[in-house]
Amino acid sequence: MDVTSVYSFSELMIYIAISGIIFGVGSAISAANKGRSIFLWFLIGFLIGPFGFILSLVVAKNTNAIEEKAINSGEMRKCPFCAEIVKSEAKICKHCSKELPEISFDLASQKIQVKSIHDAVYEGNWSLVNQLLKEGVDVNQINPEGKTPLEIARERGDNLIIKLLISNGAK
Structure with a gap:
């Protein structure tokens, strides 16, 4: 029996479009969980169709994107000693076993003693660098040694901080 005689x-076009949407959504969800572009x-x-969905299941994770998202959300932070990603509520780094400093983003209350953005970059504290930039710190200021934060x-x-600085106009 001929397919055109049944449909x-x-x-047939509606069936193909619905199948495409289903495979597109499945691929997007799978890829998003791996730090990949949802739209793409x-x-x-x-x-x-199914080949795209299978490909989205086997594609490698984009760990940089996943780490950056976790840091941005405040769920994770970087250890200032070894630059590894740890939970933000951690007291001791599971990678280097050093005690982690307390985190507070209320810069106005001076709970974090930071002399400059250079200190925060040197410590690898992405969240603090981001907060300082949001508060208007000059991203290209030069420290006494003649170095910029970049x-x-x-x-x-530190690729995450490099990307953050460049996206905020660092030269």
């Missing part, structure tokens, strides 16, 4: 062309993976799933972050190899 009209418009019914929806499009891939929509266009190539130069310090590059020396430390």
